[in-house]
Amino acid sequence: MARVRTGVRAMGAVLAAVLAASLAGCSSTGGKRAEERAAQQAAEGRSAVNTPRWTFAMVTHSGDGDTFWDIVQKGAKQAAEKDNINFLYSHNDEGQQQAELVQTAIDKKVDGLIVSLAKPDSMKTVVAKAVKAGIPVITVNSGSAESKAFGALTHIGQDESIAGEAVGDELNGRKRKKVLCVLHEQGNVGHEQRCAGAKKTFDGTMQNLYVDGTNMPDVQSSIEAKLSADKDIDAVVTLGAPFAAAAVKAKRTAGSETEVDTFDLNASVAAGLKDKSLGFAVDQQPYLQGYEAVDLLWLYRYNQNVLGGGLPVLTGPQVITADDADALAEYTNRGTR
Amino acid sequence: MTATGQPAAPRTDERLLRTSPLRKLLGRPELGSVVGAAAVFLFFAIVADSFLQASSLGTVLYAASTIGIMAAPVALLMIGGEFDLSAGVMVTSSALISSMFSYQMTANVWVGVLVSLLITLGFGAFNGFMLTRTKLPSFIITLGTFLMLTGLNLGFTKLISGTVSTKAIGNMEGFDSARKVFASYLTVGGVELKVTILWWAGLVAIATWILIRTRFGNWIFAVGGQSDAARAVGVPVIRTRIGLYLGVAFAAWVSGQHLLFSYDVVQSGEGVGNELIYIIAAVIGGCLITGGYGSAVGSAVGAIIFGMTSKGIVYAEWNPDWFKFFLGAMLLLATLLNAWVRKRAEATK
Numbered sequence: 001m002a003r004v005r006t007g008v009r010a011m012g013a014v015l016a017a018v019l020a021a022s023l024a025g026c027s028s029t030g031g032k033r034a035e036e037r038a039a040q041q042a043a044e045g046r047s048a049v050n051t052p053r054w055t056f057a058m059v060t061h062s063g064d065g066d067t068f069w070d071i072v073q074k075g076a077k078q079a080a081e082k083d084n085i086n087f088l089y090s091h092n093d094e095g096q097q098q099a100e101l102v103q104t105a106i107d108k109k110v111d112g113l114i115v116s117l118a119k120p121d122s123m124k125t126v127v128a129k130a131v132k133a134g135i136p137v138i139t140v141n142s143g144s145a146e147s148k149a150f151g152a153l154t155h156i157g158q159d160e161s162i163a164g165e166a167v168g169d170e171l172n173g174r175k176r177k178k179v180l181c182v183l184h185e186q187g188n189v190g191h192e193q194r195c196a197g198a199k200k201t202f203d204g205t206m207q208n209l210y211v212d213g214t215n216m217p218d219v220q221s222s223i224e225a226k227l228s229a230d231k232d233i234d235a236v237v238t239l240g241a242p243f244a245a246a247a248v249k250a251k252r253t254a255g256s257e258t259e260v261d262t263f264d265l266n267a268s269v270a271a272g273l274k275d276k277s278l279g280f281a282v283d284q285q286p287y288l289q290g291y292e293a294v295d296l297l298w299l300y301r302y303n304q305n306v307l308g309g310g311l312p313v314l315t316g317p318q319v320i321t322a323d324d325a326d327a328l329a330e331y332t333n334r335g336t337r
Numbered sequence: 338m339t340a341t342g343q344p345a346a347p348r349t350d351e352r353l354l355r356t357s358p359l360r361k362l363l364g365r366p367e368l369g370s371v372v373g374a375a376a377v378f379l380f381f382a383i384v385a386d387s388f389l390q391a392s393s394l395g396t397v398l399y400a401a402s403t404i405g406i407m408a409a410p411v412a413l414l415m416i417g418g419e420f421d422l423s424a425g426v427m428v429t430s431s432a433l434i435s436s437m438f439s440y441q442m443t444a445n446v447w448v449g450v451l452v453s454l455l456i457t458l459g460f461g462a463f464n465g466f467m468l469t470r471t472k473l474p475s476f477i478i479t480l481g482t483f484l485m486l487t488g489l490n491l492g493f494t495k496l497i498s499g500t501v502s503t504k505a506i507g508n509m510e511g512f513d514s515a516r517k518v519f520a521s522y523l524t525v526g527g528v529e530l531k532v533t534i535l536w537w538a539g540l541v542a543i544a545t546w547i548l549i550r551t552r553f554g555n556w557i558f559a560v561g562g563q564s565d566a567a568r569a570v571g572v573p574v575i576r577t578r579i580g581l582y583l584g585v586a587f588a589a590w591v592s593g594q595h596l597l598f599s600y601d602v603v604q605s606g607e608g609v610g611n612e613l614i615y616i617i618a619a620v621i622g623g624c625l626i627t628g629g630y631g632s633a634v635g636s637a638v639g640a641i642i643f644g645m646t647s648k649g650i651v652y653a654e655w656n657p658d659w660f661k662f663f664l665g666a667m668l669l670l671a672t673l674l675n676a677w678v679r680k681r682a683e684a685t686k
Contacts, residue, residue: 064661088651089656090651091657094608094611095600095604095607096403096596099600100396100399100400100648101651103396103399104393105651107387107390107393107396107652108387108393119502119600119604121600121602122600122602122604124601125599185606186491186605186606188606189500189501189502192500192501
């Protein structure tokens with residue numbers, strides 16, 4: 001009994017200390033309050049249409065806690081709010097599990113389905129099932145080649161090969177000679193296409209480096225080791241925004257002069273572009289992928305409209321350099337770019 | 338001095354005492370998990386209106402079967418007091434071997450399937466052999482195998498196919514018949530029942546029969562409970578352990594072939610992390626982490642709980658971010674319930 005009481009007392013002491021510390025030092029900049037103020041200034045979310053409340057499900061191949069997919073979700077939710085949609089989101093990075101999640105959406109008899117086809121073969125049967133059940137399907141982000149064959153209305157995303165080629169061109173414009181392409185997800189076909197596309201248009205030499213994207217220290221140390229071993233590398237291209245920061249740290253510790261460029265955006269990438277620690281970023285506008293997918297499904301249900309004329313609707317690549325970073329900072333902080 | 342006295346009352350051995358059926362039931366390892374499964378089922382039936390549809394139950398059963406096929410031999414292995422951390426990636430390895438062998442040799446798909454069976458059993462034998470030879474804990478041995486297989490999966494696939502996934506074999510000879518065996522489905526009254534559910538039921542039945550009715554089953558309990566004592570009374574400890582790892586490898590082969598013939602193409606990076614899910618299913622089903630106690634039926638109930646939770650959260654339209662939290666909470670609750678039921682059962686003996 002006495003032991004229990006001391007435990008309670010200790011907990012109370014810890015709680016009191018935390019409260020006191022948080023009250024003692026207020027920050028006049030940033031933090032939660034600034035965020036709340038910004039949210040108040042932004043428009044309130046209300047639906048702008050009077051169509052029935054349809055249910056749309058989105059099933060992606062994202063892992064847990066992925067920044068990119070978080071932005072896609074934000075866009076989708078914004079559109080769902082506007083279009084009076086009940087929006088459901090689920091994800092799994094294993095093909096079989098993702099297929100099962102699509103099956104659950106079919107079981108729920110949703111009015112529209114949004115899927116990403118990073119693993120098209122795992123999704124083939126189940127997407128066909130959805131189409132057969134009369135559910136309109138839109139594919140996003142990956143699977144532009146398969147989308148039409150699977151019976152989807154439209155594909156919204158970036159063609160990874162084209163995006164890679166844009167990177168190769170940009171690197172040529174920056175007079176780079178030897179580039180490292182950092183792949184953070186072994187087994188991701190889209191990532192392979194990006195590096196292959198960049199290799200295709202780039203005039204210098206390009207090597208691939210595989211790292212474990214779920215383990216940031218490992219990413220940093222792998223890049224560091226590579227940069228220390230090969231002093232000729234004058235540009236590192238990472239395939240996701242969070243990895244750009246790791247590459248910049250690796251560059252510092254390795255004492256290398258290399259330029260760091262990246263796919264995708266986030267707040268720290270925008271800041272990095274601004275202070276010139278990053279060269280350029282290639283954005284595929286994830287917010288747009290989520291927003292348009294929901295909105296196009298709504299248009300299809302409301303008016304049988306289909307966008308794209310049978311071809312993918314491209315949301316990228318958009319090359320962003322220091323000149324554009326200023327304008328984007330506000331949106332990346334908000335988590336929508 | 339007792340020549341003319343009454344004969345003493347016959348003293349029976351306490352092990353031969355007749356126990357009431359109810360008490361027998363209370364002593365079953367899987368009882369706690371059955372109670373848990375009923376609770377989870379009721380819970381989702383109330384909060385998710387689409388959970389009780391026939392088609393949804395088909396989906397849940399399929400999800401449970403893909404875990405349960407592996408959880409049954411993993412449960413046996415854990416009763417035998419060992420771990421297998423390589424079970425998750427072994428499934429992917431098995432699918433990759435089968436697909437790539439058929440494609441590269443342009444052989445009938447069944448040839449690849451059989452080659453894959455042999456090599457996968459080889460992995461299992463390697464695990465068992467290393468364990469019995471080196472005397473290192475199985476946690477370490479299979480952790481090594483897990484990492485090696487993960488690397489082999491990626492490395493070999495890239496080397497042979499040039500990409501991170503295998504080539505499609507859907508147009509090759511034997512594919513259709515193999516698909517019937519490993520990845521077909523029956524439609525019963527509007528419900529899709531996948532063939533994996535049959536495989537699962539079969540494997541659980543065989544595992545249960547081995548545990549309860551055969552000498553090998555007694556050896557498993559003995560080896561897991563007290564391996565030195567088991568060796569002293571003549572139980573072939575080494576053979577038992579290797580046999581258990583072969584069982585896990587066989588199930589990994591079945592799961593791997595199912596993956597391959599459902600989707601025709603295999604991604605080389607998958608399967609990592611699933612080994613823990615199999616262990617969780619076995620533990621929820623009443624297996625002790627220290628060995629010597631548990632049941633195959635329990636592992637099936639654990640798999641059903643897992644399937645219901647993972648799909649139920651989606652049917653209930655909750656945010657899937659919380660899924661892992663629920664899983665962890667459920668694991669603790671189920672294990673506590675098991676421990677409590679077991680204590681009660683022992684106290685009333």
